Each structure stands twice: as C-alpha cells, then as structure tokens.
Amino acid sequence: MIIKELRLGNFLVFPGEQALELPTDGESNLVVILAPNNTGKTNIIRALKFLFYGHLPDCNEVTAYRLIHDGVREAAHVGTEVSGWVEATLELDDEELTLRRTVKARKMGKDQWMAAEITFGKLVREPKLRLFLDSDGVYQTKIRTMVPEQLFDAFYFKGEPLDGKLLGGVGAIRDSLASFLHEDRWEEVERAAEQVRQRYTSELRRLADKNQVYTRLLNDEELFRGHVVKEEAKLEKKKEDLEDAIAKFNELTGRLQDLGRGNEAEKWVVQLRDLRSRQETARRTSEKADAEIARLVGSSRGIPFLLSAMPAARKILAALQEENILPADVSERFVDRVLAAPTCVCGRSHDDQTRLAWNRYKAKTLSLDMNRGLSDLLNALQDSNSHSFSRVSAEVARKIQDAQARRKQALLDLANCDAPIQDLEKKLKASPLEEIRVITQKLRETGNLRDRLKGEVAQLENSIRGMRQNLNNIKCQLEKARPAGAAAVKERRLQQARARAEKLRLLIHESREALTRTFHELLQQSVTEYYDQSAYDGSKARINRATLLPSIESNGQIHGNLGGGQSQLLALAYIVSLSRLRKSLHTQMQELGIGFGRVDDQSFFLDSPFNHVTEHYAQAIARFLAGNARQVIVLVARQQWTLVRTMLEPAARKLLGFKYHTLKEKLKELRAKDPKLEDFVYDVNGCKVSLIEELPKSEAGPFTTIIPIH
Amino acid sequence: MPTLRLPQSAEPLLPFCLRSEDAAENACFETYADLFAFAAACGFARLHGRQPQEPEKFLASPSPIDIAVFKNQGLFHNLLLIGLGSERKADIARDEDRLCRLVEAFADVGCKYLAHELQSWTPARFHLELGRILIAAAEENVKVAI
Numbered sequence: 049m050i051i052k053e054l055r056l057g058n059f060l061v062f063p064g065e066q067a068l069e070l071p072t073d074g075e076s077n078l079v080v081i082l083a084p085n086n087t088g089k090t091n092i093i094r095a096l097k098f099l100f101y102g103h104l105p106d107c108n109e110v111t112a113y114r115l116i117h118d119g120v121r122e123a124a125h126v127g128t129e130v131s132g133w134v135e136a137t138l139e140l141d142d143e144e145l146t147l148r149r150t151v152k153a154r155k156m157g158k159d160q161w162m163a164a165e166i167t168f169g170k171l172v173r174e175p176k177l178r179l180f181l182d183s184d185g186v187y188q189t190k191i192r193t194m195v196p197e198q199l200f201d202a203f204y205f206k207g208e209p210l211d212g213k214l215l216g217g218v219g220a221i222r223d224s225l226a227s228f229l230h231e232d233r234w235e236e237v238e239r240a241a242e243q244v245r246q247r248y249t250s251e252l253r254r255l256a257d258k259n260q261v262y263t264r265l266l267n268d269e270e271l272f273r274g275h276v277v278k279e280e281a282k283l284e285k286k287k288e289d290l291e292d293a294i295a296k297f298n299e300l301t302g303r304l305q306d307l308g309r310g311n312e313a314e315k316w317v318v319q320l321r322d323l324r325s326r327q328e329t330a331r332r333t334s335e336k337a338d339a340e341i342a343r344l345v346g347s348s349r350g351i352p353f354l355l356s357a358m359p360a361a362r363k364i365l366a367a368l369q370e371e372n373i374l375p376a377d378v379s380e381r382f383v384d385r386v387l388a389a390p391t392c393v394c395g396r397s398h399d400d401q402t403r404l405a406w407n408r409y410k411a412k413t414l415s416l417d418m419n420r421g422l423s424d425l426l427n428a429l430q431d432s433n434s435h436s437f438s439r440v441s442a443e444v445a446r447k448i449q450d451a452q453a454r455r456k457q458a459l460l461d462l463a464n465c466d467a468p469i470q471d472l473e474k475k476l477k478a479s480p481l482e483e484i485r486v487i488t489q490k491l492r493e494t495g496n497l498r499d500r501l502k503g504e505v506a507q508l509e510n511s512i513r514g515m516r517q518n519l520n521n522i523k524c525q526l527e528k529a530r531p532a533g534a535a536a537v538k539e540r541r542l543q544q545a546r547a548r549a550e551k552l553r554l555l556i557h558e559s560r561e562a563l564t565r566t567f568h569e570l571l572q573q574s575v576t577e578y579y580d581q582s583a584y585d586g587s588k589a590r591i592n593r594a595t596l597l598p599s600i601e602s603n604g605q606i607h608g609n610l611g612g613g614q615s616q617l618l619a620l621a622y623i624v625s626l627s628r629l630r631k632s633l634h635t636q637m638q639e640l641g642i643g644f645g646r647v648d649d650q651s652f653f654l655d656s657p658f659n660h661v662t663e664h665y666a667q668a669i670a671r672f673l674a675g676n677a678r679q680v681i682v683l684v685a686r687q688q689w690t691l692v693r694t695m696l697e698p699a700a701r702k703l704l705g706f707k708y709h710t711l712k713e714k715l716k717e718l719r720a721k722d723p724k725l726e727d728f729v730y731d732v733n734g735c736k737v738s739l740i741e742e743l744p745k746s747e748a749g750p751f752t753t754i755i756p757i758h
Numbered sequence: 759m760p761t762l763r764l765p766q767s768a769e770p771l772l773p774f775c776l777r778s779e780d781a782a783e784n785a786c787f788e789t790y791a792d793l794f795a796f797a798a799a800c801g802f803a804r805l806h807g808r809q810p811q812e813p814e815k816f817l818a819s820p821s822p823i824d825i826a827v828f829k830n831q832g833l834f835h836n837l838l839l840i841g842l843g844s845e846r847k848a849d850i851a852r853d854e855d856r857l858c859r860l861v862e863a864f865a866d867v868g869c870k871y872l873a874h875e876l877q878s879w880t881p882a883r884f885h886l887e888l889g890r891i892l893i894a895a896a897e898e899n900v901k902v903a904i
Contacts, residue, residue, distance in 0.1 A: 360807075425839055
C-alpha cells in the first residue's frame with residue numbers, strides 16, 4: 049500500500065491541517081523526516097494506526113478525545129464539539145483512494161468529555177469535499193487485507209529494535225504469515241477432499257453390505273491407506289530435515305574449506321613452537337649460568353679479597369727465606385736433635401757460641417704444619433705459578449663475568465620471546481583454529497544426523513513401499529471381490545469418484561507444500577541478498593523452513609539476537625522481502641483466478657531505525673533503505689542524523705522536518721542544558737537547519753509543524 | 759689442635775652452604791670451612807687489613823671447625839695470608855691460636871657485611887651479588903697493580 053499523501057487535522061501534536069506529500073513515482077521513493085526527539089515522531093505512526101484500524105493500544109472510546117490536538121481542546125467552550133482526523137490518499141493501481149478517520153468529542157467541562165465518536169470513510173474532494181462513511185466495511189477490509197494488523201508494527205515501527213518482534217518466533221508475525229499464505233484455507237480444502245473420499249468409501253461399504261469379503265478388504269484398504277498417509281507425512285518431514293542437514297553439512301564443509309585456504313595459523317603454530325623452544329633453551333642457559341656463578345663464588349675461597357695482603361705477605365715470607373727458615377729445610381726438632389748430640393753437624397764439639405747460635409735459630413724455626421702452610425702460601429704468591437692467588441683471582445673474575453654475560457643474554461632472550469609468544473597466542477586464539485575446531489565438531493554432528501536421517505528416510509520409504517504393495521494386493525483382491533450385476537456398475541462409478549477425490553486431495557496437499565517451499569526459498573533468497581553482504585562478521589540470514597521466521601547464523605550457531613545492528617538489518621530485510629513476496633503471491637493467485645484480495649507495494653514508516661545500532665550497521669541500514677523498497681519514510685532524530693546523513697541525504701527524494709514550537713520557559717530550560725540547542729539543529733547540505741522555535745503569542749501550548757527542507 | 763668458631767653473625771649465611779639442612783638453591787659453599795674462609799677474606803678486604811674486634815658470640819651449631827680441616831682442604835694458607843697481611847709480622851705464623859682468633863674476628867666482620875647486604879639483595883640473587891663483589895675486588899686489585 050503506497051501512500052501519496054498523509055494529512056492530519058488537529059490530530060495529536062499537529063494543529064490545524066498539515067500534510068505530508070509523499071513522492072510515489074520513482075522505483076525507490078525515500079522520504080527523510082528530520083524529527084528531533086519529543087517532536088512527534090511516534091505521533092505519525094500512531095496516526096497511521098488510528099487511520100487503519102480505528103483504535104490504539106492506549107486509547108478507547110472514553111479516552112479517544114485525547115487524540116484531538118491539545119490546543120483545540122483547550123480553546124473549546126463547554127458544550128461545543130471538536131474533532132481531529134487523519135487522512136491518507138492511497139495509490140491503488142491507477143486510481144487513488146482517500147480514506148479519513150475522524151474522532152469527534154463534545155466538551156462537558158474542564159477536562160471532561162463525552163465518549164468520542166469515531167467515523168471512517170472514503171473522502172472525495174472534487175467537486176466538493178464529501179465523506180462517504182464505510183458503513184459496509186469495504187474499505188476497512190481493504191485496509192486490513194493490504195496491511196494485516198499483525199504486520200502493522202513491522203511495516204510502521206516506532207523506535208524500539210525490530211528484532212524483538214521478529215526474531216525468537218513471535219506469534220503475531222507467524223500468524224500473519226499463516227494468514228496470508230492462507231494455511232487455514234489449504235487445510236480446509238484438503239480436509240474437504242478427504243471427506244468426499246470418505247463419503248464414497250461409506251457408500252461403497254453400504255453397497256457391498258452383504259459381501260463380507262469385499263467389506264473386509266475395503267476396511268483393510270482404508271487401514272493401510274491411513275498408515276501410508278501417516279508414514280508419508282512422516283517421510284516428508286524427515287526429508288525436509290535431511291535436506292536441511294545436507295545443506296548445513298555442505299555449508300559447514302564450505303566454511304571449513306574457506307578457513308583452510310590461506311590459513312596462517314599453522315605457520316603461527318610452528319613459530320610459537322620455535323619461540324617456546326628458544327625460551328626453554330634460554331631458561332636452561334640462565335639456570336646453568338646461575339649454578340656456575342654459585343660454584344665459582346664458592347671455589348674462589350674469597351681470594352680476590354686477599355690480593356691486597358699479598359705484598360706484605362711476600363715481604364715477610366722473603367725475610368723468612370732469607371733467614372733460611374722457609375722452606376723448612378731445618379726444623380725446630382732438628383735443632384733440638386743437634387743440640388742434644390755431643391757434636392755439631394760439622395763434626396766439631398759444641399761450644400757456647402755455637403749453642404747460642406743454634407738456640408737463636410731455633411727460636412725462629414716453624415712447626416712442620418706452619419712450614420708447609422707458609423710454603424704453600426709462598427707458592428701461591430708467586431705470580432708465575434699457575435695456581436697463584438693473582439691468577440686464581442683473575443681466572444675466577446673472568447669466569448664469573450663470562451657466566452654473567454651468558455646469563456644476561458639468556459634472560460634477554462627469554463624476555464624477547466615473551467611479547468611475540470603472547471602475540472602469537474592471541475592471534476591463535478582469535479585465529480580460525482578455534483573456529484575450525486568448533487566447525488569440525490559441528491560437521492561431525494551434522495554428518496551423523498545426516499546419516500541417521502538418510503537411514504530413517506530409507507527405512508520409511510521401504511515401509512511405505514511395502515504398504516503400497518499390500519494396498520495394491522488388496523486392490524487386486526477387491527477387484528475380484530467386486531459385487532456382481534447392477535451393483536458392479538455403481539461400484540465402479542464410486543471407485544472412480546473416490547480415486548478422483550484422492551487425487552484432488554493429493555494435488556492440494558502437494559500444492560500447499562510447494563507453495564510453502566517456494567515461499568521459503570524466495571524469502572531466503574531475498575533476505576540473503578539483503579543481509580549477507582552487509583554483515584561484516586560473516587554471519588548469514590536464515591529463514592526457518594517450518595516457521596518462516598528469520599534468524600542469524602554465525603559459525604553454525606543460530607542466534608536470537610546478535611545486537612549491534614545485525615538483527616535490525618535482518619528484520620528490515622525480512623519485512624521488505626515479506627512485503628514483496630506478499631505482493632507477488634497475491635498477483636499470481638489473482639492470475640490463477642484465486643482472488644484473496646489485492647496487495648500492492650508496501651510503504652514503510654520507520655521511526656528511528658538507527659537507534660541502538662553501531663555505525664557500520666546504521667550505514668548498512670541507510671544504504672538498504674535507500675534502494676530496496678518503493679516507499680520508505682524514515683524519521684531521524686538529531687543524534688542518528690550525523691551517522692547516516694551521508695547515505696540518506698543524496699538518496700532522499702524529499703526532506704521534511706518537524707518543527708517544534710514551544711514555550712519561552714521551556715526554551716530557557718532546554719538552553720540551560722544545551723545552550724546552542726544543538727539537539728534541534730540539523731546539518732543539511734552544508735547548512736544548519738534549526739527545528740525549534742518559540743511559541744507564537746496566540747498559542748498556549750507546544751505543537752509541531754511539518755516543514756519542507758528541500 | 760686449635761679450632762675456628764663460626765661467629766653468630768654467620769647465621770643468616772648458613773643456608774648458602776651446601777652442608778646446611780635447608781640449603782638454598784643457589785648455595786655457593788661446599789663446606790662451612792669454605793664459607794668461613796670466604797667471610798674472613800671478605801672481612802679482611804672490608805677493613806683493609808686493620809685489626810678487627812674479636813666477636814663476642816659464636817654459633818654452637820655448626821660446631822667449631824678443627825684447623826686441620828682447613829689444612830686438609832687447602833685453605834690454611836689463605837688464613838695465613840690473612841694473618842700475615844694483617845699483622846705484617848711473621849710471629850702470627852708461630853702461634854696458631856692467635857691466628858685462629860684473628861681470622862675468626864675477620865670472619866665476623868665479613869659475615870656481618872654479607873648478612874647486612876643480604877637484606878637488601880633477594881636471597882635468590884645472593885650468588886650473583888657475591889660474584890659481583892668478587893669481580894669488583896679482583897678489578898680493584900688490578901687497578902692497584904697498575
């Protein structure tokens with residue numbers, strides 16, 4: 049249903065008579081209404097709903113007077129009647145139809161009103177304005193056919209995310225689908241064909257009343273047929289499940305192949321392994337260096353600390369050597385032995401002088417241990433000696449330095465590996481490897497399901513084949529047991545009629561199945577086309593075969609709501625696809641002569657479809673709206689305009705604005721929060737457009753006017 | 759036979775001896791005698807050979823080490839060097855007892871220094887810090903020699 053013009057008369061926030069003229073001549077007629085928050089965006093949707101169905105969720109006959117503009121109600125005198133109305137000129141084929149719904153109420157006192165009177169009818173402007181009330185409900189039916197009430201919230205939605213309405217199997221949409229696929233009628237005619245068949249069967253039973261064999265065979269035939277029908281229904285369901293499983297299996301296989309192609313993850317695994325091995329080597333080297341340093345410290349015996357003592361010690365030891373005390377060629381015990389002997393070592397007798405000399409010498413001699421100790425020290429103090437303290441000290445220092453350098457390098461290697469290891473681990477975590485693992489698991493499960501279903505289908509087919517064989521046998525036996533004589537002719541006729549009824553039932557059943565299947569395929573194709581390209585995360589739109597409702601599939605998982613905008617885009621793609629298919633289906637049915645009423649192109653009024661949506665999806669939605677439906681009217685709040693301006697501005701056939709007129713005090717209050725009133729200023733084609741104004745002195749309360757912008 | 763007693767100040771250093779029951783992973787010294795000799799050398803360097811004060815307290819465990827142990831482990835001449843370096847006379851070489859008391863006093867100075875430094879180093883870095891001061895000592899001597 050395409051709307052050429054929407055007019056509002058003293059309705060809600062719109063005083064006087066205001067019109068929204070909407071272009072309809074292009075293939076895609078996008079109208080953008082710049083509507084700051086709280087200026088009446090939702091009022092437009094409410095007005096449409098009121099026009100279409102005559103009621104609103106929060107409004108009954110008693111409270112309907114509130115739909116009349118506040119200013120008009122305020123100004124009305126007690127006892128007078130005031131009214132408000134919504135009118136739309138619809139494009140139907142080449143003709144136009146203007147429908148108006150009016151709410152009229154009488155003022156009984158301050159804020160006291162009589163129950164409102166609501167009227168609906170066709171409006172003719174030429175040659176003079178005339179309203180033809182829809183007393184027989186023709187126009188109301190027309191409206192309901194074009195926009196079933198269950199679908200209204202999808203086609204004309206206000207603010208809240210759409211996915212809540214569509215995803216998750218909400219009944220209203222499903223009911224609406226069932227209604228416009230006329231599922232009830234299909235069921236009804238199939239049931240009717242079956243009843244006809246059963247009537248013929250009853251007649252056959254009556255005809256062969258006394259022919260017990262024939263009656264028994266007829267009963268057996270019915271019994272087997274009943275089984276066959278049941279098993280066939282089961283088989284159909286199983287085949288559908290199998291088809292789904294095969295499709296899913298193929299898709300998962302494809303995804304797996306995609307992931308395998310050009311996959312860097314394996315390279316990363318090798319790099320990670322190398323880095324971890326390098327890290328392990330570095331750790332071992334550092335530990336080894338630590339152990340070596342500890343060992344060197346211990347074995348140094350603190351010699352480097354003693355180097356300063358060496359010159360003094362050398363001096364003392366040299367003196368001892370000078371005095372022939374060191375090395376201990378002559379020990380204290382030797383001197384004692386010499387003195388105890390009658391003669392000296394030279395053979396002369398001891399005299400006092402010799403004894404004195406020997407005793408003096410004895411006083412200087414050292415114990416054997418001390419002698420050995422000092423001799424060792426003497427050796428250690430000789431730099432030429434390979435084990436000299438100075439050499440040992442230098443050696444220890446050098447070796448410790450070497451070990452320190454090795455340790456430092458190892459620690460550096462260890463630290464250098466940390467960042468790349470973390471990086472690779474992160475990459476691998478985010479890499480397809482995890483996805484591959486999940487998909488492989490799903491593939492296995494789907495493969496098992498597919499194989500199981502294949503087995504069940506084969507089993508059912510066998511069982512049906514067997515039953516059909518039995519049915520044929522029974523039919524042959526029936527043929528032989530047919531009544532003779534005049535009854536035979538009637539029996540033949542009844543059998544033929546019964547076969548025709550069965551054929552008709554089958555035809556209806558198959559057509560219904562084919563319709564649903566085709567509808568599913570077309571819906572899937574259309575939604576895929578709209579959604580899949582815009583979803584940057586690789587998610588895909590899926591239409592459930594049984595419920596025909598949309599969902600998002602990501603990594604083989606069905607998601608109710610991904611958030612961020614995917615669901616909103618999917619929901620929009622779905623409702624646009626749905627409206628197109630409705631039109632196409634109804635056209636085809638009309639061509640077939642099965643008229644269920646006419647359905648035209650659909651117009652969409654979308655109030656803030658960019659709310660709660662990321663920038664990417666806001667733009668994807670804007671792009672989608674700009675080229676995929678014949679008539680789209682988008683109401684955009686100031687905050688979202690910045691996100692989608694570049695997409696919507698060039699695509700819009702018409703730009704309108706809701707200008708808010710408010711009290712001076714309110715304006716002051718708004719300025720306190722937002723000094724430049726930026727929430728009301730839109731950037732359009734490089735110019736600033738302000739959509740707020742102080743109330744004219746003649747007006748008592750705030751209101752909104754619809755103004756053209758370009 | 760004279761013995762050498764580990765001064766009380768050596769207590770925090772005992773885990774760095776492999777003989778210790780709760781030896782640290784980075785224990786450097788094979789025996790308590792090694793630890794003692796190292797500490798004495800360190801103390802000598804700290805005091806630049808000046809005579810130290812005799813320590814007042816000694817550890818009961820490990821028990822005092824017989825000087826023969828030092829002799830057998832080739833550590834005796836280190837002690838002699840300390841004695842000669844400090845006394846600057848050969849007399850110390852004729853009195854093992856005096857040598858032992860002198861070396862104990864230097865060991866006490868060394869242990870106190872190392873124990874104090876250990877508080878600022880983490881135990882795990884103890885061997886590294888000892889290596890560092892050993893290198894510094896060796897280099898210091900090289901500088902002096904130059």
